Amino acid sequence: MVAMSALILIVDDEIDLVDTLEYNLRAAQYQTRRAHNGRDALRLAAQTPLPDLILLDLMLPGISGLDVCRSLRDNERLRNIPVLMLTARGESADHEAGFLAGADDYVVKPFSVREVLLRVQAVLRRSREYAATAASSREILFGKLRIDRVAHKVWVGAEEIRLTFMEFKLLVSFLEQRGRLLTRDILLDEVWGITAAVQTRTIDTHVKRLRQKLGEAGDYIETLRGAGYRFIEHAPE
Numbered sequence: 339m340v341a342m343s344a345l346i347l348i349v350d351d352e353i354d355l356v357d358t359l360e361y362n363l364r365a366a367q368y369q370t371r372r373a374h375n376g377r378d379a380l381r382l383a384a385q386t387p388l389p390d391l392i393l394l395d396l397m398l399p400g401i402s403g404l405d406v407c408r409s410l411r412d413n414e415r416l417r418n419i420p421v422l423m424l425t426a427r428g429e430s431a432d433h434e435a436g437f438l439a440g441a442d443d444y445v446v447k448p449f450s451v452r453e454v455l456l457r458v459q460a461v462l463r464r465s466r467e468y469a470a471t472a473a474s475s476r477e478i479l480f481g482k483l484r485i486d487r488v489a490h491k492v493w494v495g496a497e498e499i500r501l502t503f504m505e506f507k508l509l510v511s512f513l514e515q516r517g518r519l520l521t522r523d524i525l526l527d528e529v530w531g532i533t534a535a536v537q538t539r540t541i542d543t544h545v546k547r548l549r550q551k552l553g554e555a556g557d558y559i560e561t562l563r564g565a566g567y568r569f570i571e572h573a574p575e
Contacts, residue, residue, distance in 0.1 A: 344462050345369040345387060349379040349406070350395040350424060359393065362451045363458070376401025380409055383416055391461055393454070396425040396436065404439040411440035411500060418490045420461050420503040422454075437547055442504035443530070443540065460530060464507065478513055481573030482555045485510065494555045504529065505548050512559060517571030519562060 346363055350356050351374045360370045371389065373379040376398045383389060392410070396403040403423060410416045423436045423444040436444050442461070445454055478485040484493040490506050492499045501509065507529050512520070520528075522541045530540075545567060549556030560568045 343367075343369060344390040345371065346458065347371045347373065347379070347382055347389040347392045349373045349376075349392065349398065349403070351375060351397075351399055352395075358451065359454065362455060366455055366459075368458070375399050376403070376406045379406050383410060383419065384413075388416065389419060390465070391420045391422065391458060393422050393424055393458075394441070396423055404435060407436070407439040407441050411502070417500070418503060420465065422457060422461065424449075434543060437502070437543055440502045442502050461503075464529070465503070478510070480513055480516070481558065483513075483552075483558070485513070492552075494553055499551050499553075501548070501551060505544060505551070508544055508548055509552075512567070512569035516569040519566055519568050521566035524566070 346368050348356050348359050348370060353374065356372050360372060363370050371382050373382050377400055383392060394403045394406060407421055410419060410421065421441045423441040424447060425444055426447040443457065445457060476486060476488050478487065482494050487510065492501055511529050525541050545559060549559055558570050560570060562568055
């Protein structure tokens with residue numbers, strides 16, 4: 339198990355569900371905080387130490403989970419905290435809305451606790467592995483793109499582009515393997531860290547959103563129909 343002392347903020351208005359998640363997370367040696375509405379979620383997310391990950395329900399009283407996520411991404415101090423959305427809605431439009439708001443992934447209710455624990459474990463492991471190596475190669479330059487790996491910041495030309503945690507990881511993975519075909523299975527393994535709990539639709543949605551946010555630089559990511567994706571090998575003149 340990674341990150342024995344990792345702090346997880348659980349946000350859901352279903353008290354029994356929060357009790358269950360909290361019990362199992364603590365049994366797995368994670369620390370927890372809990373909130374049952376959006377206002378408390380934002381307050382507890384900002385407390386020191388900051389949470390390492392937030393489990394966030396979509397349907398909350400008062401401030402919705404989508405609005406909580408947007409507020410987190412608009413806050414310079416909190417914007418890089420990974421958000422795993424918990425939702426009773428299974429429609430792709432709701433998933434896209436969550437990703438647009440800044441969620442890094444989602445789990446559809448009803449879910450198994452084991453699925454949530456696997457997803458939490460994978461996100462934290464990848465986050466810490468990345469942090470351990472980022473300082474040695476802090477900045478990446480490619481065409482119109484400039485990436486600060488430590489600060490988790492991206493610029494296209496002079497404009498800073500706000501990416502979610504998983505969008506940032508996806509972009510770095512593309513850049514580090516430019517010119518290579520990356521199948522959806524490879525991306526699931528290298529970016530998400532597990533294969534069983536994430537649907538391939540998640541990959542396509544993240545790539546679509548990443549391209550849109552990158553604007554002109556979005557053309558650097560090519561779709562190879564029936565195969566996967568490839569980041570161009572050489573930057574345009």
